Amino acid sequence: MPRKLSSSYRYIRFAVSPPSTDALLLRKLIQDALGQSFGLTSSHTYLDILSLSEDGTTLVIRIGSNDAPKLLAAVTASTASPRLSFVKDSTFLPALLCAEPLS
Template sequence: MSRPAFPSTSRRRAFSSSYHYIRLSVSPPCADVLTLRKTMQDALLQTFGLLSANTYIDVLSLAEDGSEVVVRIAKNEAAKLLAAVAAFAGSPRLSVIKESPFLPSLLLSQPLA
């Protein structure tokens, strides 16, 4: 029995990333990156304690008017940040717009048909 010359191409490769990207709205708008990072660390501290407050959060983009921010976080820490932001009552108020392991998908306002 002979094997085909080329392997089957029916397998798909899954996209693998060690980071997770989160797009957040900021209310009231805040144009200071350090204030926003501190707000996220305070949310993690309040929800999960001191150890989680030291989670590294990379601010990738901030809207000119300060109304939205995009952050990058380690994949295994993303769920904690999402929960902490939802539970945090401080100011400025952060709300999740979209989250994904694939950064360009945060730009889509509607799902592809």
């Protein structure tokens, strides 16, 4: 019987518009969105920026599975610029590579 791998993390891919190559600015934007939506304690949610594309259009974040819904809700409600748009999430990081259609 196949065994399902469990993970305590979610990997989330966002599109960034307008593009930004400043990882600290994007992290601050996420913290501000969490704080605005869920309060000061949530603004200190542990997360990692794993990847920011060279052109600044794509961002990949690792966050605890329990905190992922809060992050998605906060980013959706945020009106800050640059804007983060949800592309895909997974418990398996390489699965995010399949977010773009194959040519």
